[in-house]
Amino acid sequence: MAAKNTGVRAVALAVLAALALAVSGCASEETPAAPQASAGASGSQAPAAIKEGLKIAFLPKAVNNPYFDASDNKGGKVAVEEFKGVYSQTGPSEASPSAQVSYINTLSQQGTDVIVVSANDKDAICGALNEARAAGAKVVTYDSDTNPTCRDAFINQASAEGIAASQIKLISEAVGPDGGEIAILSATANATNQNAWIEMMKTELAKPEYAKLKLVGTVYGDDDDQKSFQEAQGLLAKYPNLKGIISPTTVGVAAAARYLSGSEYKGKVQLTGLGTPNQMRAFLKDGTVKSFALWNPSDLGYLAAYTGGALASGMIAGKEGDKFTAGKLGEYTVGKDGAVLLGDPFVFTKDNIDDFDF
Known part of the structure; x- marks a missing residue:
């Protein structure tokens, strides 16, 4: 992600060490630092570098989604090319657990070394993933996790608590001190990350400072633009x-913003969520939205690729305390249940907003 204003970029980097503001598609000309070695499970010294030629496939919730285009093609691909692997992206055109299963099976049959997947359901794809692991593949989840027993590591874009706290804070600030009714426009009903964030939002809303906010409903747009638009319209009917809508999904928040911007509710019903700058720029400038949040999706994919490479090379085992270096992003430590934040x-x-382009 290119920062047009270097001063703003410096501040953002200082605040968010993990949110690198360099465009993933324009990798530094410097050679990335070699991933650091760590002791293997047996105590022996692990390899010092990622193997060349690893086949690493990204399987998003759905292809042709701007968010996953950024995470996979502008992040994961860059990382894989840095350590001389073979990158691919594949997946269904609509978010479907059963469709993901068929792609997992195909990737396993093709001898894929690392499958990086954003799960449409935490349990439905587990059988296929474990079969792929038994066949020799390493499995890394990103964006949306599976049951921890079904993968080797999970790249968590941010903690559920942190996302929930930011979303409630932003809608509270947008709505104002008088509060009122709010609703949530989510992705799919079974999306692991969405459900975790929603539960944490409910916990956050129980705090005294948010006593004037009342959550009246949660609807699901299935990460489909038209359905999300219709669900936003339905909420107002x-x-x-209603005073505000939280949509913690890039497809949903953009669709809701589009609806509000052309309706009588513009400026009256507040909206926040998780979106990308290029999707939301016009809606910030025309007053439909006051603020929204996100991490750098290209960095998420970049980190997922390096984690998969380190796993497939035997550098880490995905156990708590394992350390490795993810190229330009620096050193990371595997946390509880194989999570990397x-x-x-x-x-x-x-x-x-104009300092960012992704």
Whole structure:
């Protein structure tokens, strides 16, 4: 992600160490630092570098989604090329657990070394993933996790607590001190990450400072633009006193913004969520949205690729305490249940939106 204003870029980097502001598609000309070695499970010294020629496939919730284009093609691909692997992206055109299963089976049959997957359901794809692992593949989840027993590592874009806290804070600030009714426009009903964030949002809303906010409903747009648009429209029809909508999905928040921007509710019903700058720029500038948040999706894919490469090379085992270096992003430590945390979400406003391009 290129920062047009170097001063703003420096501040963002200082605040969010994990949110690198370099465009993933324009990797540094410097040779990335070699991933650091760590002791293997047996105590022996692990390899010092990622093997060349590893086949690493990204399987997003759905292809042709701007978010996954950034994470996979502008992040994961860059990383794989850096350590001289073979990159590919494949997946269904619509978010479907059963469709993901067929792609996992195909990747396993093709002898893929690493499958990087954003799960449409935490349990439905587990059988296929474990079969792929038994056949020799390493499995890394990113964006949306499976049951921990079904993969080797999970790249968490931000903690559920951090995302929930930021979303409630942003909608509270947008709605104002009088509060009122709010609703959530989510992705699919079974999306692991969405459900975790929603539960944490409910916990956050129980705090005294948010006593004037009332969550009245949660609807699902299935990460489909038209359905998300219709669900946003439906919320306003069902809840005429609605003051705000939270949509923690890039497809949903952009669709809801598009609906609000052309309706009588523009400026009256507030919207926040998780979106990309290029999707949301116009809606910040025309006053439909005051602020929204996100991490750098290209960094998420980049980190997922390096984690998969380190696993497939025997550098780490995905156990708590394992350390490795993810190219330009620096050193990471594997946490509980094989989770690797990218960093905290970043808040975009009309004052900083033009400093970002992704």
